[in-house]
Amino acid sequence: MRFYFFQQYKIEVALFSFAFIVRIIAFCIFLNLSVQNQFPFPTNGNDAAGYVRIAYNLIEHGVFSRESVSPYTLDSFRTPGYPIFIASILVIFKSLLAVSIFQIFLASFSVVLLYRIMVLYAEKWVSVSAALIFALEPGGIFLSSVLLSEVLFTFLLAFVVLHVAATK
Numbered sequence: 206m207r208f209y210f211f212q213q214y215k216i217e218v219a220l221f222s223f224a225f226i227v228r229i230i231a232f233c234i235f236l237n238l239s240v241q242n243q244f245p246f247p248t249n250g251n252d253a254a255g256y257v258r259i260a261y262n263l264i265e266h267g268v269f270s271r272e273s274v275s276p277y278t279l280d281s282f283r284t285p286g287y288p289i290f291i292a293s294i295l296v297i298f299k300s301l302l303a304v305s306i307f308q309i310f311l312a313s314f315s316v317v318l319l320y321r322i323m324v325l326y327a328e329k330w331v332s333v334s335a336a337l338i339f340a341l342e343p344g345g346i347f348l349s350s351v352l353l354s355e356v357l358f359t360f361l362l363a364f365v366v367l368h369v370a371a372t373k
Contacts, residue, residue: 216333217317224313224340232309232350236302246351247305253352257301259283260291287354305350311360312349316340318363325370 211218239246248257255271262270262277269285270277294304316336323332339345348355 216329217320220320220333220336220340221313221317223337224316225309227340228309228312228346228349231346232305235347235350247301248352250351250353252354255283256288256291256352256354259288260295263288263292264296287357290357291352301352304352308352308356309349312345312356313340315356315360315363318360318367322363322367322370 235246238244239249245254248254258271258273259269259280262268262272266277268277269280269288271280271283272278291301291304294307295301297303316339319339320332320336323335327335345356345359
């Protein structure tokens with residue numbers, strides 16, 4: 206009885222596990238390369254640094270700003286969703302690497318959501334194939350490790366699409 210969930214959702218569990226393992230391996234490789242080559246991981250790039258700065262300002266000063274020193278002028282360039290996502294994880298875990306791990310979880314779950322969407326419209330083998338291709342897509346693997354909004358957006362979009370498709 207306790208393994209009923211795994212029996213009922215064995216394909217979803219397998220897809221999630223596969224995507225998660227692939228992304229964790231890539232994350233460890235990226236982390237090792239960043240230490241060896243001294244580049245800022247997981248915040249490489251201006252966008253990631255901007256999101257992180259806003260998240261820290263939200264936590265430390267309660268203001269939505271990209272400024273690193275006072276006066277903290279309000280920022281209208283970035284939307285608030287992703288910086289709030291980062292800030293909420295930083296408040297709990299105090300580490301940017303935790304944000305990456307959480308994103309890896311969301312990206313892996315997005316693979317399952319894609320499978321569940323596809324099952325509504327295609328045969329099971331097509332659905333599994335699409336999910337595996339999505340799980341192995343190099344851009345998605347990389348983006349799940351760095352602090353950019355694509356993973357959260359993809360997860361939320363897939364969640365909404367599945368909900369809308371399942372209620373029709």
